Amino acid sequence: xxxxxxxxxxxxxxxxxxxxxxxxxxxxxxxxxxxxxxxxxxxxxxxxxxxxxxxxxxxxxxxxxxxxxxxxxxxxxxxxxxxxxxxxxxxxxxxxxxxxxxxxxxxxxxxxxxxxxxxxxxxxxxxxxxxxxxxxxxxxxxxxxxxxxxxxxxxxxxxxxxxxxxxxxxxxxxxxxxxxxxxxxxxxxxxxxxxx
Numbered sequence: 001x002x003x004x005x006x007x008x009x010x011x012x013x014x015x016x017x018x019x020x021x022x023x024x025x026x027x028x029x030x031x032x033x034x035x036x037x038x039x040x041x042x043x044x045x046x047x048x049x050x051x052x053x054x055x056x057x058x059x060x061x062x063x064x065x066x067x068x069x070x071x072x073x074x075x076x077x078x079x080x081x082x083x084x085x086x087x088x089x090x091x092x093x094x095x096x097x098x099x100x101x102x103x104x105x106x107x108x109x110x111x112x113x114x115x116x117x118x119x120x121x122x123x124x125x126x127x128x129x130x131x132x133x134x135x136x137x138x139x140x141x142x143x144x145x146x147x148x149x150x151x152x153x154x155x156x157x158x159x160x161x162x163x164x165x166x167x168x169x170x171x172x173x174x175x176x177x178x179x180x181x182x183x184x185x186x187x188x189x190x191x192x193x194x195x196x
Contacts, residue, residue, distance in 0.1 A: 001090035006080060006097035013101035017157035018108060021143040025113075026127055030120040039149040046120065046141035066110045066138045073107055076100045091168060092176040098165030105158030106142050113140030 024033075024044045033043040048062055080096045114135025117125045125134075135141075144154040155163075169176055 001093040001097075003081065003084035003093070006084065006093050009094075009097050010101040010104070013098070013157065013161050014105055014108075017101070017105035017161070020145065020157055021109065022127065024145045025117055025120060025125045025143050027124060028120075029123055033145065033147070041147050042145050043147040043154055044120070045144045045154045047144060048141060062110075062139050066107070069103065069107050069110060073100065073103050076103060089175055089178065091172045095165040095168040095172075095176060098161045098168070102158040102161030102163075102165065105156075105161070109142040110140050111138055113143070114138075115140070 024042070028044040030044055030046065033041055035041040048065065076096065076099055080093065080100055083092050083096055113133070115133040115137055116128055117133055117140075118129040118131065119125065119134040133140075142156070142158075144156045144159070146156065146160070147154045
């Protein structure tokens with residue numbers, strides 16, 4: 001894995017993530033969906049963008065979260081670029097690319113969805129509605145849709161991408177961050193008493 005392949009992977013994940021979110025948002029009202037299997041269904045929910053649907057309290061909580069995420073994505077992007085520049089192991093590049101793609105996918109929702117969609121309460125949202133969106137720039141809600149009977153939180157492609165990237169780092173930690181060999185110490189030959 002190199003930087004070019006990492007970027008292609010990021011673009012692919014962003015396309016799938018955003019396509020799935022736009023499809024769900026423009027097809028179902030909030031809290032509706034359909035069953036795929038007895039243990040898996042597509043269920044449209046929205047959240048403020050934190051893990052498990054948590055929310056930062058206060059009038060500026062959502063804004064603070066979105067701004068923090070924008071700073072974090074710059075840091076993750078730098079990490080990816082630096083890892084590629086240093087020719088780090090491919091498993092590290094893969095993991096960081098997955099984390100970057102997922103974080104960026106959810107940031108798109110947080111930054112733009114409040115402006116480009118109207119609300120989904122009891123109705124199917126319209127993209128680019130005439131009366132404006134349900135929120136303002138930086139105040140959008142993240143769209144989630146994958147619901148498993150054995151796993152409580154509902155999540156999306158971006159969340160799965162982040163989780164997979166973190167999982168790769170945990171499972172393949174030694175491959176992602178190999179120990180650099182210690183430089184060999186040259187032995188100084190001992191001086192014999194005859195040479196003195």
